[in-house]
Amino acid sequence: xxxxxxxxxxxxxxxxxxxxxxxxxxxxxxxxxxxxxxxxxxxxxxxxxxxxxxxxxxxxxxxxxxxxxxxxxxxxxxxxxxxxxxxxxxxxxxxxxxxxxxxxxxxxxxxxxxxxxxxxxxxxxxxxxxxxxxxxxxxxxxxxxxxxxxxxxxxxxxxxxxxxxxxxxxxxxxxxxxxxxxxxxxxxxxxxxxxxxxxxxxxxxxxxxxxxxxxxxxxxxxxxxxxxxxxxxxxxxxxxxx
Ligand code: HEC
Ligand code: HEC
Numbered sequence: 001x002x003x004x005x006x007x008x009x010x011x012x013x014x015x016x017x018x019x020x021x022x023x024x025x026x027x028x029x030x031x032x033x034x035x036x037x038x039x040x041x042x043x044x045x046x047x048x049x050x051x052x053x054x055x056x057x058x059x060x061x062x063x064x065x066x067x068x069x070x071x072x073x074x075x076x077x078x079x080x081x082x083x084x085x086x087x088x089x090x091x092x093x094x095x096x097x098x099x100x101x102x103x104x105x106x107x108x109x110x111x112x113x114x115x116x117x118x119x120x121x122x123x124x125x126x127x128x129x130x131x132x133x134x135x136x137x138x139x140x141x142x143x144x145x146x147x148x149x150x151x152x153x154x155x156x157x158x159x160x161x162x163x164x165x166x167x168x169x170x171x172x173x174x175x176x177x178x179x180x181x182x183x184x185x186x187x188x189x190x191x192x193x194x195x196x197x198x199x200x201x202x203x204x205x206x207x208x209x210x211x212x213x214x215x216x217x218x219x220x221x222x223x224x225x226x227x228x229x230x231x232x233x234x235x236x237x238x239x240x241x242x
Contacts, residue, residue: 028172031076031116033109038117041110049105052114055096060118061125062182064133067095069185076119077173082200083111091200095188127226128183139219140183146224149217157212160221163205169230174202179228186222194218 042060045051052071057063060072071079085091086103093099103111134140150168153159160178165171168179178186192198193210201207213221 029076031080031112031119033113033116035113035117035120037110038113038115041106041114042117046110047105049102050098052102055098059123059125060121061123062185064128064182064184067184067188068182070125070181071118072121072123072125074119074177075170075172076115078170078176079115079118080112083115084108085200087111091198094192094197125180127180127228130183130223130226133183138184141216141219141221141223143220143224143227145216146220146222147228149221150224150228157209160209160225166232167228167230168225178225179230181225183222183226186225187218190218190222 040046041049042052053060055063055066055068056071057068060070062068062070082091083103083106086093086099087106089100091099106114130140149157150160150164151166153162160168163171163175164178165175168177168181170177170179189198190210190213193201193206194213196207199207210218
């Protein structure tokens with residue numbers, strides 16, 4: 001009887017693990033592209049498309065001076081959507097005017113491959129160096145005010161957390177990771193959502209939020225987010241750790 005109970009529990013446990021991982025991969029796919037081809041494109045470019053690492057950095061953590069985002073570790077679904085949106089001119093790159101041409105220069109399969117490679121790329125990146133940016137004369141917000149905006153919102157504004165998760169750690173497949181993203185990029189995108197020059201968000205969700213933000217709110221939220229720690233006390237794993 002005792003042995004029977006143990007084996008039933010074991011079967012239930014194993015079945016549970018399989019169902020959960022099958023569900024997770026269906027809901028939040030890590031990407032099914034060819035990682036080798038993705039890496040080759042990232043490091044060497046392809047045809048007329050330059051190597052991605054020349055702007056997004058060897059480790060894919062982006063570059064504040066160039067205004068490029070971190071790509072490593074972002075959800076596959078989100079990276080692919082952005083590349084498809086650039087390819088279809090639903091999102092315009094108004095920072096360096098290259099991403100639309102880059103995305104169009106890759107085949108749909110290439111775009112899948114490079115998104116798969118980047119989503120799986122694990123890096124240790126602590127966020128933009130805010131002191132260095134201040135020393136260069138860039139306006140940097142206050143992290144404590146940013147934290148309250150991101151985690152709690154205000155009477156007129158839903159907390160960023162309600163969609164992007166605690167510390168901006170993201171909620172796949174739709175809501176991108178914005179924690180440990182580049183400061184300059186966060187600021188530029190929030191301003192683009194606000195003035196409508198970026199408008200590829202489902203149901204205008206981000207534009208509605210950004211229209212309620214002042215310059216100060218944007219700087220504060222970006223200052224907090226770039227260094228936000230996604231691991232809360234007593235919870236070392238993010239809900240969607242990968
Ligand atoms: C000449 C510089 C440059 C090169 C080369 C480049 N990018 Fe970009 N990329 C940018 C800039 C600038 C942005 C931000 C655009 C904006 O401000 O809207 C960007 C944005 C992106 C985004 C959107 C990310 C997000 O969080 O929304 C993705 C994905 C991306 N690039 C992938 C790639 C890939 C893949 C390659 C190589 C095939 C590549 N980039 C090559 C400059 C570059
Ligand atoms: C109602 C849900 C919702 C709320 C609340 C929200 N966002 Fe977003 N946000 C989105 C969605 C959806 C996207 C992805 C749009 C797309 O597909 O390009 C996004 C994208 C972004 C991006 C671009 C990320 C990238 O890599 O390109 C930034 C930055 C951002 N949000 C910041 C914020 C901040 C800061 C707040 C709080 C002030 C906030 N968001 C609140 C839904 C939301």
